[in-house]
Amino acid sequence: MDADPKRTVAELLQSAELLYDLGQVPDARAEADAALRLDPLDPDANAMAAACALADNDPDEALVYAGAALARTPGHRRAMITRGYALADAGRRDEAMQAAASLLELDRTSWLHHVHYALITRRAGAAQPALDAAWNAVNLAPDQPRTHRALAAIAEDLGMDDLAKRSRRAAADLDPGGAAAFAEALPPEARRVHRRWVDADRDDPRWREKIGSGGLFGGALGRSILLGLAVVFAVPALLGTGMDGGARLFFAAVAAAAWVGWFTVLRRHRNPE
Structure with a gap:
């Protein structure tokens, strides 16, 4: 759908921001895309598209949009933050650490930058720097619930x-309404859309492509094949009392291998966040 010519980039981004904060990432992305159709180089629109791509578990696409925003506006805060998380999600640990450090270089007095530094380095697997940064955030802004929540998550x-427990209690005391939704109270950039184990929704026009994506055993089709093999070979292994012992052992071995493969692929395609 083409962007509404009556709506400006600023209006589209305001709508995208609201939808993003509410967790309606696909709708927020649609608004960001509409803004980009009006101005493909707008740094705020690119940064919003990057944040949406990151929330939708696509760090590579997030890096593209964040890079476009930073090319136009070096030091763009949202783009820098999103880039740090995306690098960590993509497994580029050293670059993620450098991106996190650049946030502190931008403003060491910002408690929010310390929170993001802590959560980015946490994703990158650097436990002690993450803990130190979370403590720094709490010391800079002890009255901010988000600093205590970040410290609680890392601890x-x-x-x-x-x-x-102490950090969660402190956050709850400062923000009683947010205590029940602790997981959702972290910065939006630290959240991810929860994926079902099936890659493609039934109403998705690209379902055929997604089911076969990732190679033969890399997507939903591969998982279905592995599960089918496990069941087909497990039945005679368990119930084939009249079969030769060697044959039953063979069927059992194939079934076990298929089960292991199924669980391995399923775990790899589930996002823990």
């Missing part, structure tokens, strides 16, 4: 249960 990852 929980590190098995520091007492610290996590």
